Amino acid sequence: xxxxxxxxxxxxxxxxxxxxxxxxxxxxxxxAAYMSLSGMAVKLLWDIAMQYNMYNNGAxxxxxxxxxxxxxxxxSDALSKAKAELLEHDLLEQTVQGRLPNKASWYxxxxxxxxxxxxxxxxxxxxxxxxxxxxxPTGNPKPKRKPPQAKINSPxx
Numbered sequence: 001x002x003x004x005x006x007x008x009x010x011x012x013x014x015x016x017x018x019x020x021x022x023x024x025x026x027x028x029x030x031x032a033a034y035m036s037l038s039g040m041a042v043k044l045l046w047d048i049a050m051q052y053n054m055y056n057n058g059a060x061x062x063x064x065x066x067x068x069x070x071x072x073x074x075x076s077d078a079l080s081k082a083k084a085e086l087l088e089h090d091l092l093e094q095t096v097q098g099r100l101p102n103k104a105s106w107y108x109x110x111x112x113x114x115x116x117x118x119x120x121x122x123x124x125x126x127x128x129x130x131x132x133x134x135x136x137p138t139g140n141p142k143p144k145r146k147p148p149q150a151k152i153n154s155p156x157x
Contacts, residue, residue, distance in 0.1 A: 016030035021049050028111045033089040033135035044082040045091060047071045048111050057112045058095040058120050063104040095120045 028034055037045070047067060051060045062083050067073040086092035090110055098105035098121060108114055114127035 019095065020050075020053075021030045022049070022052070023043075023157070024045070025111060028132065031132050031135070033091055033132035033138070036087060036137060037091075038082070040078050040082040040115055041085040045086055045109075047073075048086075048092065048107060052109065053089060055115055056117065057115045058106060058108040058117050058122075059115075060109070061104055062092075062107055063083070063098065066104065090128065090135045093122070093131070095122050097121060 032116070034042075044062065048060050048062050061067075063077045064073070064079060066082075067079055068076075073079050083092070089093065092107050093110055095108050095114070096103075096106035106120070108127070110128055113129055114120070114122070114124050114137045116124055145157055
């Protein structure tokens with residue numbers, strides 16, 4: 001049996017000081033919506049999702065200022081295209097419309113329930129949780145990755 005002191009030292013080395021983690025169901029990663037994303041959209045999805053702290057889905061930021069200063073994005077055009085792709089693939093949903101001069105738009109990831117936050121412009125009851133499952137490509141695009149074998153009894157919607 002490993003002592004508590006040794007265990008906490010191992011975890012701290014592995015996870016860093018804060019030890020925050022990001023959990024994403026495999027059904028999201030295996031969905032057609034995710035599998036067909038561009039590399040920039042995948043990067044943005046993780047840059048947005050890592051802001052989630054168990055209480056703020058619906059207040060996640062994807063603004064140019066935040067992403068360039070905190071996450072190192074260098075192209076506002078690439079950021080805009082990636083954000084549009086995530087919205088189109090139903091993996092991301094806008095919850096608050098930004099306004100000039102200093103109000104950023106807020107977003108939520110659709111594989112999680114919307115948190116009850118003050119100031120949202122969308123009702124919790126109308127939150128499209130799991131909308132990515134119903135996403136269908138328009139036209140006949142080539143998939144970005146080979147889809148995995150379908151699993152029986154998948155636990156996600």
